[in-house]
Amino acid sequence: MLSIKNITKKFHGKAIINDVSIDVMPGQIVVLLGQSGVGKSTILRVLSNLEQVDTGTIELDGASLDFKKVGMVFQDFNLFAHLTVLENLTLPLVSVAHVQPDQATKIAHEMLQRFNVASKASSYPMSLSGGQKQRVALARALCMQPKVLCLDEPTSALDPLLTSEVANIITQLAAQNIMIIIATHDIGLLENLSCIIYLMRDGKIVERATTDQLAQQPESFKFIKHFMQGKVVV
């Protein structure tokens, strides 16, 4: 289990994450929902060791979080522009995970086939569409076999059809017991997922609901409901 307890992160004296606690079980999908700038992405950056918390703890299975077990798919994908799609996957496997090159190539090809981008193995990121980049970035992160997968605005560059496709992929990954944390403000993605929603505002979590709870008792979750309707509750 991933246990985030009372974490706080300040930039220039202002709390971007303010006393946030979240638990994620294996196979669960957690969605951090909220407007831009409320701290969703910063939580993912903390989990990925790109930022350090000022206070609070993050534990994975009872021990301090080993960041090697966290995968991240960035909003802008951040594929290595000078490497082919295949090399984007094999380089971390060979250089970081010390997998033999032949084995790394085999793993990478399998992963690319799984995400339907095998035909792009020798292409460079610049020549890929947004959806293809998304899938390559996911494949690259999954090659490293993370226990926790962070997805930052995974559908911001995708059309509704591809959003639904990404939701299916995320559901499949969760079925493999990967803990998934998504930062998004895309309601379209939420509609295609079975997940736990945390609504954030000013660095704090203001409401928590599962998608089932939300479907059955929408009136009980006014912040989430209003956010999904495009209204702001003061």
Place this chain on the structure above:
Amino acid sequence: MIDITIIQEYAPQFIAGIFLTLHIAIVSCCIGIIVGSFAGILLSQRVGIVRWLIMGYVTIIRGTPMLIQVAAMYYMLKFAGYSITAFWSAIISIGLNSGAYMSQIVLTGIKSVAKGQLEAAKVLGFSRHQTMWYIVLPQAVRAVIPAFGNELVTLVKDSSLASTIGVYELTKQGEIVMSQTFDAPTVYIVVGGIYLIITTILSLIVSWLDKKMQYHAQH
């Protein structure tokens, strides 16, 4: 205006000058690339004292005439008791000069790599050295090829300053031919033309390389 007989008669001198000019340019360029790469990488790492030392080196090189640097290197080494030929003294001073400019080119190239890619490398578990070697430098090199080409062309032209300390490169050979023939127009046109041909060929090679690498990165 141009006396062809002079070109024919003194062709061996001009050819010897071309070879020496290319020799100086190639070796100086190698020194420049090595010094400039190290200096540029260290500058990007923001290590206090090292950064200040490199900034001092770059400031001195950029703030003083190259003619002074070439002469100062030769006479200071002689004064310090080092037995060094004018040829190698010229190579070292031109190489160090180029290194200072190359360091800024390399630094620009390193800074041109998107921050997001560095973050992706960190999340994937790359060490700082691995990130520099596998992610930053390959892209930085591609980004700086045009600037590197300009520096290479400048270096070829600057190699003529070696003539001031008695190295018999192309310019010096031209001066000798001129002192024997008193035909300044012919010699200057021939020597200038040879420099133009060399730098044009280099520019075309660098341009081809740049296009090839850009194409490679887009397909």
